[in-house]
Amino acid sequence: QVQVVESGGGLVQAGGSLRLSCAASVRIFSIKTMAWYRRAPGKEREYVARISSGGSTLYADSVKDRFTISRDNAKNTVYLQMNSLKPEDTAVYYCNTYPPGTYWGQGTQVTVSS
Numbered sequence: 001q002v003q004v005v006e007s008g009g010g011l012v013q014a015g016g017s018l019r020l021s022c023a024a025s026v027r028i029f030s031i032k033t034m035a036w037y038r039r040a041p042g043k044e045r046e047y048v049a050r051i052s053s054g055g056s057t058l059y060a061d062s063v064k065d066r067f068t069i070s071r072d073n074a075k076n077t078v079y080l081q082m083n084s085l086k087p088e089d090t091a092v093y094y095c096n097t098y099p100p101g102t103y104w105g106q107g108t109q110v111t112v113s114s
Contacts (some may be wrong), residue, residue, distance in 0.1 A: 002026040002103065004095050009108030012085055020080040020108055024094035030073040036080045038091035039107070049080065050098040059079045074108035091099075 008020040035050035049059045049069040057069050068081040078095055090106040
């Protein structure tokens with residue numbers, strides 16, 4: 001079971017950028033597909049992006065061409081670079097394996113003001 005700590009969220013104006021980090025505690029992190037998810041106020045948690053052990057990436061249509069997921073296996077860390085942020089990106093962001101395990105971290109709050 002992967003345990004994670006997400007960080008890097010904050011308040012930013014529309015059009016701005018943020019970089020999220022996820023430090024994972026797992027012995028075999030390097031072979032796991034990792035992903036970012038988010039939960040907006042009043043909505044279900046949704047998938048955002050994932051990255052395979054080999055570095056292949058896939059994105060939800062809503063964030064394609066604006067967000068970039070990356071990983072550093074030496075540091076057991078996954079990143080999410082978010083550019084051109086929109087108010088609808090406001091959410092708590094979580095990382096987990098893909099598909100997700102039952103354990104979820106506390107997430108990191110991203111708030112985009114218009």
